[in-house]
Amino acid sequence: MRVAMVSEHASPLAVLGGTDAGGQNVFVADLARALGRRGIEVVVHTRRTDPTAPGRIPFAEGVVVEHVDAGPPAPIFWDRLLPWMPAFARSLAGSWSEVRPDVVSSHFWMSGLASLEAARPLGIPIAHTFHALGVIRRREQGANDRSPEERLGIEAMLAREVDRVIATTTDEAFELIGLGAPAEHIEVIPCGVDVERFRPAGPAAERTEHPRVVVVSRLVERKGIGNVIEAMATVPDAELVVAGGPAAEGLGDDPAARRLRALAEEVGVADRVRLLGAVGREALPALLRSADAVACCPWYEQFGLVAIEAMACGVPLVASAVGGLAESVEDGVTGLHVPPRRPDRIAAALRRLLADQP
Template sequence: MTSFLNPFDSGALGAGPAGPAGPGALSIALVSEHASPLATLGGVDAGGQNVHVACLAGALADRGHRVTVYTRRDATHLPERAALRAGVEVHHVPAGPPEQIPKDELLPHMGEFGRYLARVWRSRPPDLVHSHFWMSGLAALRATRELGLPLLHTYHALGTVKRRHQQFADTSPPKRISLETEVGLGCDRVIATCRDEVAELGRMGVPAAKVGIVPCGVDTDLFTPRGPVAERGDQRHQVLQLGRLVPRKGAAVSVAALAELPETELVVVGGPPAERLDQDPEIRRLRTLARETGVADRVRFTGGVPSADVPSLLRAADVVLCPADYEPFGIVPLEAMACGRPVVASAVGGQLDTVADPATGRLVPPRDPAALARAVAELLGDSVLREASGEAGRRRVLRRYDWGQVAAATEAAYCEVLDAKPVVTRAGAV
């Protein structure tokens, strides 16, 4: 039976030396069909997965491995290969037209993606493949089956959860759930990011023996309590919501809660660039709600911002809000805690693992503005409590979610798969 890499076991993460522990230098292929590590963050399809792939690749390179990230070429100006940093290369795969396509419309191009991977890997095979998101898993499964390569998979989000919450608004391909199950059964190992995902995979029929947990990570050198602080407004308190500006992230819940939080400004970070905010339908919806609830003068939308500006914005906030309807993992709570800020998050998905209530913040029911307002008001009303929660959050992140620890745990999963995989010679003999 496969052992779990449990993020709640202090011995599971961060063990071993800073460099490669057992396998020596590996050639690792990360497949991320829509989430390029080079993408600008904040768009509808550019968020936590892009950060995860970029940071995991870098942390694995820091452990001495050679990493290539395979992502779809979605613009004509992109080169075939581009260096992300020392030890990490991005390979743009020609699959479908070289233009932006919503991720839910990419499935017809995954056969072409998989055939391209097989052609590239036939002459220079990686030691192992780690796919990210279900469509990447389909493309990687095609190539690894043909070539006999080890395959690990991280879903980042599951169709069963999306369909349950979005119902008729779900734009995923109809076959998504069955294809996700095919990936889970066909790969050598599933690397889940939280306990909630493990339970969901079990209901899908993916055996627990194939699943281990390695959480997402955060850059604790970039996200730190020390450093520049963004300019604040003239209200006594400031709360902040950061992330993709889509309805399921719950910004409407934060706007509605603001009516119960006097002398407080809400800063919403994400979405299109500031100059295009007026054309964005979600911004227009949120502005209408703010006017209807009488808080329009206390809500500020920044639009998408460069990733380098995010830590200073987090440090300026008294409390960070993460009120998503559902959240497969959620990077923002980690970033906020790493900056020493308390978090009030909905009690869903990965946030059940990352936010420790009451130590590092509060967990509240999703879609409940009143509950969100009560939790935030408790923290805003007690500066000593806010400081203690922020310090506890920073300690929790350093102990469990630093990218060095996450890379070590991921490497351990790679080693288990490699140790169990028969070695096939070029002649096909074991």
């Protein structure tokens, strides 16, 4: 069996933590590996961002990453990629005409658009995962949403036209039905976690004697890291360790990192807040195990992989009661729910969890 995975901006080869590399990259990489282990031939099609990168790169057993020439071979933020999707679709159609996949697994709305244009004339079925819906983003961000105007209409068309839509939460499934997706075409499959890698037993990262709160996230405003920093002002003696963003040596030049450091100074916790920069997947379990609590406090979140990774490591969470986090984190059992954008409630939940440590 052959599966073509399409992830136009989220390459499984990307270094995580930047503004354009996060949970979707992990999802695509882990799904590709799992399919490959089952003897399925997998090609992951992603946009070329480096002119020197090989056209095809072996990624895992049975898995190859293929770089698609669509637009300048340079990093371009995803919200500016729509004009290059026709070229992306033409490349897919050429590849699939030569070696026909049995099914296309597309990820994110622009990948879905390119996949539909390429696959429909060839009669190849498509299973699409949105990862994030524009209707939710527009609702939560309002005028700050930088998505192309065409996004909402394209997502509604995809919800109706693809053969299957994979939702990661029941909340997303209801949103998809609202977009016109036939209920019988929706499969709710929550994100999984590698429990061999993320488990309570194992090495933990070095730490001080102070209670430790860990955040693992891209350094974008909607992830709520600023709210956690504000909360630390009333969580005495605890330290906050933030993993995400560019490599450590690049934090000084990163606007988001500078904003967070300035906020920490402003609320008087700069000596208790440490930004690590990007942390590799291989080091993440040890970092999570070093925490007394993990904070996942975004303003909205379709799923939230870090939450289930922390739970798999046996670490309690403070999590916003939004999107997938409202389903994956069991309030009072695996963590505590808080309203988004409420530093006071985040602080109260952290104090409660840290007071419960042995």
